[in-house]
Amino acid sequence: MKKIILIVAILSLGFLTYSCSDDFTDPQLQQNDIIEDTPITTLEQLKTFMNGTYALMRSKYYYGCDYIVFGEVRGSDEMFSTGRSGRYITPSMFSLNSNDAYASDTWQAIYSVIANANIVINANISDGSSIENVNAIKAEAYAIRAWAYFDLIKLYGQKYTNDKNLGVPLVLENTKEPISFFPSRATLDECYAQIESDFTMAYNNSKNTSTATRLGKGAIAGLMSRYYLYKEDYANVYKYASEVTSKYKPINLGLYVISWRIEGLNSIFELSYGVSGSVGTSGVAYMFWSTGYANVRLNPSLLKAYDPTDIRAKLKDNNDPDDKTGMLRKTSTEVAFLEGKYPILQGEANQKLVRYEEIALNQVEAILMGGGGSVTEALNLINGIRVERGIAPLSTITMTELKEERRKELVGEGFRVWDLLRWNKTLTPVNAAGKPLQTLQISEDYKLAFPIPQKEVDNNPGLQGNQNKKY
Secondary structure, eight states: OOOOOOEEOOGGGOOEEEEOOSSTTOOEEEEOSSOOOOOOOSHHHHHHHHHHHHHHTTOTTTTTTHHHHHHHHSSOSSEEEOOGGGOSHHHHTTOOOTTOHHHHHHHHHHHHHHHHHHHHHTOOOOSSOOHHHHHHHHHHHHHHHHHHHHHHHHHHSOTTSSOOOBOOOOOOSOOSOGGGOOOOOOBHHHHHHHHHHHHHHHHHHOOOOOOTTSOOHHHHHHHHHHHHHHHTOHHHHHHHHHHHHTTOOOOOGGGHHHHTTSTTTTOSEEEOOHHHHOOGGGSHHHHHOTTTTOOEEEOHHHHHHSOTTOGGGOBOOTTOTTOOSOSEEEEETTEEEEOTTSOSTTSOSOEEEEOHHHHHHHHHHHHHTTSSSOHHHHHHHHHHHHHTTTSOOOSSOOHHHHHHHHHHHHTTSSOHHHHHHHTTOOBOOBOTTSOBOOOBOTTTOGGGSOOOOHHHHHHOTTTTTOSOTTO
16 A cells, blocks of 8 residues: 655654554554655545554553553552663653653653554545445544643643643644644643544544554443543543443453453453564563562562452462462462563563453442442442452442542452542652652642653753643
8 A cells, every 4th residue: 555654743752653554463663854745635544544543542651551661660550660671660650850851752742543543533535435434434533632641741741730721732733834833731621622522533433443453433432431431520430431341241261361361352452462462562561560670569468469369369380380270389488470461571462551441440440439320330330350260259439449449350450549539548768679758648748640741841842841840
């Protein structure tokens, strides 16, 4: 297929060349001063750019690694960074400054995803393709743009600091004049409105699909339940989560461990990798594995919390480095690594990003918080998961049990820090030896938000004076 090269500018990223093929594993992203402006006019070209949008999400600075790790090591009670290989020291110790690469690299990676989504959303298709088919592809781009902005406001927005106003710049169209393009920060309310508008467009135009590597209506509904949970809109959490739980079910106990290696099992949406798409030693697996960088370990309190029969805590055989029958590698009494969810060290396995179990637990929380449903329904949902993990069902359900079940089920998937923040819990950084340090109070500590990258502030008058406070 003919490659399409378009001029794209996002904030101070300058000129970027996006070249995408039909294969998820082929897209290239590189800087280039001389580029051809070729509009997308066919459905096949639109699909090609949509493939490239998914591929950009695999960046090691986004879902390929960093965004997942940030959600686990920044003061959570699930995991912590050992600082091995010099990685994740500043985010885990809350010692970032505005020139820190962790802040700038993830900012750029997410806005690159948004840039590609914008190309798909704003394309004018003139090859005679049906509006329904065009809108179905654009629905995926709307969903990804909403998801990307949701991730940006969680990391860089100020919901959990004293100054609760600011979100991130909203870039909805790519520009051919980056020199004069200076978007300012939107408020959180403006960001919420845009995210909800994009999700609604995605949901309304999506075609039902059983393909786990593309965002279908079920995955979009699941993402919407995740977003509304963050926003504490429990009625909408219940609405969209119940749509998912009525059609899916938890992964079977006997398939749980192997499911992380098999495409389409134990997921509603997953990022497609393969050998060519793998990020190798920069991926999540290398951070989590004891035989990789061994950078991210389980908190000993979580290790102790698992029931002995819980499949989620099944140990690998330390005498067999290639053992595929367990989820955790334990190297001493209190030292354990989560290896099963990222089962191939070089990161070639697909990455499960939207699962039934998360959505079911979203629904349980919505019920407990008055969003709809009944306690019986909540018990059925949580016990459906527990039975398939090999542990006894609960007879009663409170937020305490819900919080602990999320901790055990979703460990390593990048949710815990955001859960603790929305529950108004403290975050307690843990040093490389596993020792808790001074606790950060929610709504009182500016360090809960990442800084806006200094190079963005320097190059964009629209951001000057709007840096997150104290950076």
